């Protein structure tokens with residue numbers, strides 16, 4: 001399997017390294033921003049399930065959250081003309097445009113609660129900008145394309161979906177507390193490096209077909225693991241044990257190595273294999 005999420009994994013690792021080094025907010029913005037520039041330089045890695053717009057509202061998909069909640073990475077998907085309310089973050093945030101174009105309008109608020117627009121940035125594909133209480137934390141973001149979605153990758157200095165923030169009403173209408181949420185319940189798998197590892201070791205690729213997995217779910221008795229037996233990685237030792245045990249059994253084989261190099265397992269073997277793999 002191609003390591004299509006390797007760039008996102010490297011971005012996550014770069015932010016983790018900065019956090020581990022105790023980087024100050026300005027350093028997170030500078031060096032994290034440079035890392036985000038590299039991430040959004042090519043629009044060829046975001047899985048489609050994290051790029052789906054909603055006809056009514058912009059969406060936020062969590063792509064990664066640091067286990068210590070020191071940062072999070074989110075894909076924002078904006079349908080044509082969709083925008084956020086004016087809001088704050090209460091921490092550093094980075095915005096990198098992966099697809100399309102957006103406009104970020106920056107605001108200040110005075111002691112009386114009056115909002116003033118202090119400028120706006122038009123962000124084209126590949127552009128990166130930052131927000132934070134130190135440099136200006138209140139803004140509104142909008143997809144400035146009328147005919148197609150825009151997508152930006154955001155990083156924040158916390159689990160942004162667990163932070164109490166504020167929406168600012170126009171014309172000094174006060175603030176409203178809010179906590180943003182996530183549209184997804186499952187996260188992209190950044191950590192499947194098996195294809196890269198097999199390639200480095202000179203192993204042939206392992207192909208476990210979706211049909212095979214569905215066959216197990218459907219309760220079918222036999223399941224073919226496609227690909228040469230030698231290509232089995234994590235499960236290779238277990239498969240060898242099954243083959244060895246099979247030699248001592250009668251007509252009913254737990255596992256059988258096919259002439260084409262594929263491994264034919266019965267349902268019990270699959271259960272053993274998956275329980276060991278888990």
Ligand SMILES: [Fe+2]
Pocket residue numbers: 087088089139141
């Ligand atoms: Fe924002």
